[in-house]
Structure formats: structure tokens, C-alpha cells
């Protein structure tokens with residue numbers, strides 16, 4: 001007699017779809033028989049500069065301790081972060097990427113009887129972790145591609161335990177200013193936790209944007225999550241952190257795995273915080289690349305959502321899936337976002353100037369292959 005083992009999975013898990021990551025360069029190279037060096041990947045919001053030399057050196061030095069367990073409390077990294085953010089080390093929780101924290105937070109504060117509020121077109125992990133624990137996800141329709149904060153505050157009920165806000169949001173790149181975020185926080189009841197996901201905050205320039213950490217003293221129900229994967233250029237190492245009240249951090253630290261961030265990651269993340277120059281260059285390359293992509297899209301007559309992140313969602317028409325495939329064939333990997341309810345868009349991560357140009361050069365034929373097909377058969 002055969003057993004349907006999938007049917008044994010808990011209900012919330014049975015309905016899950018795996019997270020769709022950007023296609024790895026080596027995978028496309030294998031599939032198309034291409035030289036990996038000729039492939040351009042603009043699909044995972046990675047830092048195109050490559051890692052900081054300081055981070056690399058610290059990672060190499062840490063290799064000599066591979067036989068030891070990491071410091072499960074991440075003392076050095078927390079101390080360095082605490083210093084930088086003007087908070088206490090006890091307010092920081094480290095995660096295996098900030099993804100890990102999003103899951104830890106959800107598992108710590110919500111269960112099958114809970115509702116979790118997030119926006120349409122928001123980062124996919126919020127819905128994924130909510131469903132995985134069997135809680136009810138309440139997806140609030142977006143406004144102009146961004147979070148409708150008024151509607152999100154209004155969606156809070158007696159059952160709501162968590163609200164996720166991505167600022168800026170991925171994949172739309174939309175961002176709310178300080179005033180809008182503060183007004184929103186003032187409307188959310190104190191017993192409902194608000195997770196402010198600031199994965200891209202390092203790219204924001206100017207005073208118009210909120211610094212979640214500064215809001216903590218006024219809104220103790222706030223949890224800020226940040227990452228070393230994007231502007232800090234350490235995506236492979238998986239390091240993120242949250243900043244919250246010490247009481248909330250204490251709960252999160254009970255739930256996380258004891259050694260959720262490894263020694264190499266701890267060493268590299270601690271070291272990169274001393275490389276302010278790297279961060280400045282990351283910002284410069286990003287704003288130049290965003291301008292280059294925007295101008296290129298304008299020239300091609302394509303509309304796009306103005307972005308505050310290191311990526312931009314461009315409207316390539318109804319055949320976005322086919323455009324994505326044709327770009328792959330041309331050796332350019334971008335990200336389809338149909339799974340985010342954006343079937344006309346592709347998300348393009350900002351690369352180096354030559355990489356952005358490769359995409360812009362490949363786009364016309366990928367969008368309009370008809371001419372070629374008529375001419376060549």
C-alpha cells in the first residue's frame with residue numbers, strides 16, 4: 001500500500017510554492033552551453049561591485065577556526081552594530097540573512113489563530129512564512145504599486161499579530177517617507193507588532209526617509225530588519241539582523257537556532273562595517289545605474305516603476321515571460337515577477353554600467369522578435 005507522504009504535511013505547508021530565486025549563472029551556462037563569463041546576472045539585487053576587500057580578508061582569516069562552533073551570541077558583530085546604530089547589543093538579533101529573522105519573528109508571535117497583514121506586490125517571504133505556520137495572511141491591495149498604509153492600518157483586527165512593511169519594497173521599489181510611516185505607526189495598536197523591513201535602507205539618501213531604528217523609542221511594537229546581502233555586498237554569507245526592544249529580542253533569541261550565523265559570515269560582516277568607502281561606492285554605482293536604466297527604458301518607450309532600491313521593475317508588455325526567456329537566450333538573467341501579481345513587469349537589478357548596457361541592448365529584440373522572425377523565416 002502506498003502512502004501519500006505529501007498529504008501528511010501540515011495544511012499550511014501543503015499549499016506552499018517554493019520561493020523562486022534568481023537563476024544562477026552556472027545553471028544558465030549549463031543549460032545553454034554558454035561561457036559563464038559572458039552571462040550577465042541582474043536578477044537577485046546583488047551588489048555588482050563584488051565583495052569589499054576588507055570583508056574578504058576577514059573571511060579568509062576566519063577560515064582557520066572552521067573546526068570550532070561560531071560565537072552563538074555574535075558578540076563582536078552585535079557590539080559593532082550597536083555602536084553604529086546607537087542601540088544596546090541586547091536589542092539586536094542576528095539571522096541567517098534577514099529572511100531567517102522574518103521567519104523567526106512570525107513563528108514567535110503568530111500561530112494558527114492569527115492574522116498577518118502585508119501588502120499586495122510585497123516581498124514574497126511574508127506570505128510564505130505566514131502560510132507555513134498556518135496563520136491567515138491578509139493581503140491589502142497596493143496603491144500605485146506601493147503599500148496603501150491607511151488600508152493596512154484599517155486591516156488590523158483583534159486577531160492581527162503582525163504587520164509587515166517593506167520600505168523600500170521589493171520588487172516594486174516603492175518607498176514611503178518618514179511622515180507617512182510615523183502616521184501609520186501611530187494608527188497601529190501597541191499590541192500589534194510592526195516589522196519594518198529595511199533591506200534597502202542603505203541606498204536611501206536624504207532626510208525624507210524614516211530611519212526605523214530612530215523610531216523605536218516612540219514605537220516599542222516596532223521590529224526593524226536589515227541585511228548585509230544588498231548594499232554591503234555579502235549575499236552569499238547570509239547575515240541579517242533585527243533591532244527591537246530588548247524584550248522582543250530576548251524572545252527572538254530563544255527561537256532562533258543557536259548557531260544561525262557562521263563564523264565566516266560574522267567576521268566578514270563585522271569587518272565590512274568599517275568599510276564606509278565601499279558603502280559610498282555602492283550607492284554611487286547604484287544611482288548611476290538607476291539613471292542609466294531609466295534613460296534606457298525611456299528611450300525604448302518602456303514604462304517602469306521609479307525605484308528607491310538597487311533594482312527597477314520595467315513594464316515589457318503582456319509577453320513578459322517570453323521576453324524573460326529571450327533575454328536568457330541572449331545571456332542576460334533578470335527576474336520575472338508574475339508570482340508577485342505583476343505579469344507585465346520584469347525586475348532588473350542594477351549592475352555595472354556595461355552590464356546594464358548589455359540588458360538595454362538586448363531588450364528591443366527580446367520584446368519585438370517579430371521583425372527577425374519575418375526576415376529570417
Ligand SMILES: *Cc1c(COP(=O)(O)O)cnc(C)c1O
Pocket residue numbers: 045096097098099100123166168169170197199226227228229235238239240
Ligand atoms: C533581499 C531581501 C531580504 C532578505 O535578504 P537576506 O539575504 O535574507 O538578508 C529581505 N527583505 C527584502 C524586501 C529583500 O528584498
